[in-house]
């Protein structure tokens with residue numbers, strides 16, 4: 355899959371495609387139904403399939419405090435869309451300038467002239483351009499003028515509930531991992547590179563590989579039994595996702611202690627899959643109390659992971 359990063363990198367050879375525009379946060383089963391349909395249309399028209407996403411996501415620009423926690427980083431979306439078989443990911447840098455163009459500009463300059471769109475899929479609630487004036491009806495009229503097809507995504511249902519990124523966030527925040535995983539079509543996981551921490555972990559007997567949470571918000575918080583994967587390794591462990599109040603931590607961090615393991619993981623990209631929640635993060639009176647609690651957490655994690 356080709357990544358086109360920024361509209362200034364759209365070249366003449368990118369002209370002609372079937373396209374869908376959306377957030378695709380989580381790339382869940384509902385998204386997959388839309389994407390598989392897009393791939394079929396691409397075959398029918400003998401054109402590449404392209405997905406347009408905005409980065410940051412619009413609400414992260416307009417209302418950063420209210421923006422929900424991300425299910426997927428741009429890198430996650432890239433990997434997930436590539437695995438489905440999408441040909442091209444167009445990542446548009448979203449800022450107030452981009453958002454203020456007229457719906458006519460967005461359609462004519464970007465979709466028609468630059469991308470040569472022949473078939474377009476968007477959600478029926480998709481809005482674009484200044485004051486969110488562009489909508490599905492506008493796209494329908496434009497499609498007649500410029501000669502492309504436009505359709506809206508159909509709601510995709512699983513057990514009678516509409517799959518959405520919001521439903522998945524709700525399931526994750528209440529630790530209903532089975533429900534979340536069913537809607538995602540894979541196990542929920544956070545991926546990231548192991549960075550150096552404050553080196554307290556090894557002194558309290560629980561070294562932890564630390565991963566920085568992108569976008570500073572996560573859909574899960576607390577202590578969890580986890581599966582950790584990197585390269586060809588698959589290990590079990592226990593993770594804490596939070597601010598580490600006992601040690602006056604400031605930023606949100608994901609730390610994982612891997613059972614029966616003592617190698618160096620710095621710089622490695624690891625994948626942490628959440629299996630079950632153990633408890634919320636707490637502020638302890640001192641490190642000894644924290645250490646005693648972690649010992650109990652490890653016992654419970656091992657029980658949950660059936661070790």
Ligand SMILES: Cc1cc2nc3c(=O)[nH]c(=O)nc-3n(C[C@H](O)[C@H](O)[C@H](O)COP(=O)(O)O)c2cc1C
Pocket residue numbers: 551552553554555556560562564577592593594597598599600601609610611634635636637638644648651
């Ligand atoms: C299983 C587990 C549970 C934890 N729970 C808490 C907690 O409830 N409160 C807290 O302040 N820190 C908690 N921590 C974070 C520890 O404070 C942290 O591992 C330690 O500060 C090591 O930090 P470092 O990696 O920067 O050296 C937890 C860590 C682990 C591995």
Ligand SMILES: Nc1ncnc2c1ncn2[C@@H]1O[C@H](COP(=O)(O)OP(=O)(O)O)[C@@H](O)[C@H]1O
Pocket residue numbers: 548549550551552553554555556557560561562563564610611612613614615616617618619620
């Ligand atoms: N069992 C283990 N689980 C996680 N990381 C481990 C383990 N054993 C060794 N490590 C390594 O030690 C580092 C964690 O040690 P720690 O003292 O907590 O330092 P830091 O504050 O840098 O995380 C990890 O990043 C990893 O490279």
